[in-house]
Amino acid sequence: MLKIDNLTVKAADKTILENFNLEINDGEIHVLMGPNGAGKSTICKTLMHHPDYQIFKGKIEYNDQDITDYTPTLMGKLGFFLLNQNPVEIEGVTNAELIRNVLSEQKGEKIDIFEFNKKLNKVCEIINLPKEFVHRSINFNMSGGEKKKNELLHLFMLEPKFIILDEVDSGLDIDALKIVGTSLAKYYEMYKPSILIVTHHADILKYFDDFKVHIINDKKIVKNGDKELINAIEIKGFEASIINGNEDNE
Amino acid sequence: MNKLLLADGINKVKSGEYKLDNAPKKIEICGEVIIHYENKNNENIEIEVKDNNKLIIYNLYDITNDVKILINLNNNSKIIYNLLLINDGKNKVNLNLNMNGNKSEALIKVHIINKNSDSNINFICDGKIEENTIDNVLTEDLKGLIISDDSIKISPNMEVLTNEVIANHEVAIGSFKSEDLFYFQSRGLNLEEAQNLLIKGFVNSILSEELRNDLKMEVRAIE
Numbered sequence: 381m382l383k384i385d386n387l388t389v390k391a392a393d394k395t396i397l398e399n400f401n402l403e404i405n406d407g408e409i410h411v412l413m414g415p416n417g418a419g420k421s422t423i424c425k426t427l428m429h430h431p432d433y434q435i436f437k438g439k440i441e442y443n444d445q446d447i448t449d450y451t452p453t454l455m456g457k458l459g460f461f462l463l464n465q466n467p468v469e470i471e472g473v474t475n476a477e478l479i480r481n482v483l484s485e486q487k488g489e490k491i492d493i494f495e496f497n498k499k500l501n502k503v504c505e506i507i508n509l510p511k512e513f514v515h516r517s518i519n520f521n522m523s524g525g526e527k528k529k530n531e532l533l534h535l536f537m538l539e540p541k542f543i544i545l546d547e548v549d550s551g552l553d554i555d556a557l558k559i560v561g562t563s564l565a566k567y568y569e570m571y572k573p574s575i576l577i578v579t580h581h582a583d584i585l586k587y588f589d590d591f592k593v594h595i596i597n598d599k600k601i602v603k604n605g606d607k608e609l610i611n612a613i614e615i616k617g618f619e620a621s622i623i624n625g626n627e628d629n630e
Numbered sequence: 631m632n633k634l635l636l637a638d639g640i641n642k643v644k645s646g647e648y649k650l651d652n653a654p655k656k657i658e659i660c661g662e663v664i665i666h667y668e669n670k671n672n673e674n675i676e677i678e679v680k681d682n683n684k685l686i687i688y689n690l691y692d693i694t695n696d697v698k699i700l701i702n703l704n705n706n707s708k709i710i711y712n713l714l715l716i717n718d719g720k721n722k723v724n725l726n727l728n729m730n731g732n733k734s735e736a737l738i739k740v741h742i743i744n745k746n747s748d749s750n751i752n753f754i755c756d757g758k759i760e761e762n763t764i765d766n767v768l769t770e771d772l773k774g775l776i777i778s779d780d781s782i783k784i785s786p787n788m789e790v791l792t793n794e795v796i797a798n799h800e801v802a803i804g805s806f807k808s809e810d811l812f813y814f815q816s817r818g819l820n821l822e823e824a825q826n827l828l829i830k831g832f833v834n835s836i837l838s839e840e841l842r843n844d845l846k847m848e849v850r851a852i853e
Contacts, residue, residue, distance in 0.1 A: 429818045431808065468813045470829030481827065482817045517835070538817070586751030 381405045381572060382542065387438035389426050394421045394451070397597040404537045406541075407572045408585070409588050413579060414596035415618045420578045421465075423596070424546040427576075428455050428462045442542075457486070463531050465505035465547035470518040475530065477519060486538075503536040507563045525556030532563050541566075543575045549584040561587035591630050645758040649840060649843045659685045659707075666840040677698040681731065686710045689759040693751065698724045698752040703766075705731030713740045717751040727768070735767045741836045742773070743829070744780035757799075760774045761791035761840045768795070777825075777831045809837035 382404040389397040396550070397419050404410050414420055424432045424505040424568045427440070430450050442458065483491045504511045509529045511620040519527045527609060535543065545564070549557055568575065577584065577591070585591065585607075591611055595618065603609065651668065656676040665687045667846030669675070679685050681704045691697065693715050703709060715723060725735055742753055745786050757768050768790075774782035787797040806828050814824035834842055 413826050424724060428812075430812055452812055452815035456816050460816075462816055468807075468809050470810055470813070470828070470831050472833070472835030473827050477830070478814070478817065478827065481819060481823060485818055485823070517831070534817070 381441075381468055383439075384423075385439045387426070387440065388435055389422060389437045389509070390434050391422070391432050392520060394599045395436075396433075396599060397426065400600050402594065402601060406443075406574055409568070409591035410575065411577045411579065411585060411591050411593045412596055412601075413593065413610075413613060413618070414519060416580075417546040418596045419599050420596055421546055424462060424544045424576070424578055427544055456482070456625050459541035460544065461535055461542070462540065462546065463528075463535065463548050465550045467519050467531050469520045469522075469527075471510050471520045473518055474515050474543075475518055475533060476514045477516045477535060479514075482493055493511060496583040498518075499537065503533060506566055507532045507619075508537065508559050511532055525553065525559075528552060528556065528560050529563075532560065532567075536563075536567060539571060541571075541573050543573050545575065545577045545579070547579055548577075549579055549581055558581060560584070564588075582614055585610060643823060649810050650705070659683050665668045665689075665731045668672050668841060672697055672699040674700075676702075677709070678702040678708055679704060679734075681705045684708040686712075688712045688836075688841050690714045690837060690841045691716070691723075693721050693723060694719055694723075699726070701725070701736070701737055702732065703727070703734040706733045708733065708735045708808045708842045710737045711739065712838075713738070714833055714836050714841075715740065715742045715753065716745055716752065716833075717742065717749050719743040720750050722752045723754045725753070727755075727757045729757070729763065729766045729768060731766075732763050733765045736769070738768075738772070739772045739836060740770075740772045740784075741775070741832055742782050742784070743833065744777065744782065747778040747780050749784070750781035752785075754785045754787065755799075756789065757797070758789040759792055759795050759797065763792050764794035765790075766795050768797045770799040770801075772799070772801045772851065773832075775829070776803065776805045 384400060384402040386395055388395060400423065411422065414419055422433065426435065429450050435448055439446060470476040480491055480496065500514055501511065507529050512531060513533060519530055522530060548560060553558060561584055593605045594601045639657065642658045642660050643663050645663060647664040649666045659677065659679040661685055662684045663683065667687060668690045670692050672693065674697060677685065684707065689712065691713065701709060725738065727738065729736060738755060740755065742751060744751060755770050755772060757770060759766050759768060767789065770786045772784050772786055774784055776782060782803050784801050784803060786801050788797050788799060790797050797842065806825055810828055811824050814827055815821065
């Protein structure tokens with residue numbers, strides 16, 4: 381279980397999360413929604429211990445382990461995976477090189493190329509990605525949809541236990557959204573990871589049956605709910621949903 | 631692929647793809663030519679692309695002393711120069727490009743890296759477009775990756791003596807991008823592994839497959 385307890389975070393001397401609380405049990409899907417600038421992406425990067433975000437107060441625990449002072453490397457090793465809305469492009473380093481490096485680091489031994497290729501074929505089929513992508517530079521010269529699929533390739537190959545999706549649906553056309561949504565649903569069905577979905581829109585959520593919803597505003601969660609809350613947000617917008625939700629503050 | 635055997639003096643190269651190991655004094659391009667060239671001997675080189683001809687060159691230079699590279703472009707000719715400089719010590723590299731004719735095109739892409747923390751390199755890229763010429767295009771895209779306490783200086787000079795020209799230059803010297811490091815680290819790699827992959831990416835992205843294989847040992851030495 382992930383437990384974020386009373387977290388206050390600063391970036392460039394500005395407080396961007398204040399007394400933030402959230403608990404995500406193993407295998408649960410949680411959705412974090414809120415207006416622009418509320419702190420949604422901040423929580424994603426803070427969880428991965430991005431060096432620009434400093435935790436000033438509070439605690440993060442994962443399976444009763446205090447991970448407040450972890451590094452990005454340790455978070456990756458722990459099985460956390462951040463899928464960004466706009467992943468970096470790295471020319472000259474192929475997907476295969478990165479995935480092989482990470483897998484051999486995870487296992488502490490050289491990876492079996494035969495097994496690697498076997499799994500790769502299966503994954504490419506699931507996410508509808510040509511196998512040649514594995515030999516391309518990471519996200520380099522790819523369209524928005526291709527980048528998301530490329531990140532899904534990493535996800536399926538590395539098999540993380542906790543996935544953070546930071547506005548993964550932004551900039552996707554209908555077809556790309558469908559592939560990303562069905563691939564993530566398939567991954568959830570196969571591995572039952574915990575997932576934190578940060579999004580502006582409900583479109584990606586139709587690929588998941590059961591999830592909890594939180595609205596973030598002004599640096600903290602101000603309302604908790606379930607699928608019904610999504611309907612209310614779609615009809616009334618964030619502002620009205622937040623006003624009616626003060627009694628749910630944590 | 632043919633292996634290009636060069637004699638002293640001027641060597642005329644006809645259309646084809648070549649691997650070049652030894653250092654010529656001068657190459658004349660007479661056709662559509664691709665050259666993969668690893669220069670380990672620090673020799674100066676002079677390239678002339680004749681009228682209506684084209685050269686794509688991938689050039690890996692081990693720099694251990696001062697080096698001069700001279701390129702002459704004539705009418706309706708084209709060069710795409712992909713140059714990787716791996717520097718050891720305190721050295722100066724001059725690249726002089728002269729666009730003497732009309733309707734020619736030059737893309738000079740250079741990546742520079744030092745082998746040691748006490749190395750420093752001064753790279754001067756002089757692009758000259760002669761007066762009374764028209765419709766030439768010159769692009770200089772020059773990058774240096776600082777790994778530790780080493781130093782890289784790049785001067786992207788352009789002497790443009792005509793108005794009928796498109797000329798651009800871009801220079802970037804810096805260390806690893808923090809977002810790139812974060813990306814690799816958040817996948818579970820430690821800082822050193824992340825930096826090594828980024829060095830590999832920087833050098834690989836300018837080389838042909840041919841030269842990448844030759845370079846493998848070199849990169850390990852830098853890591």
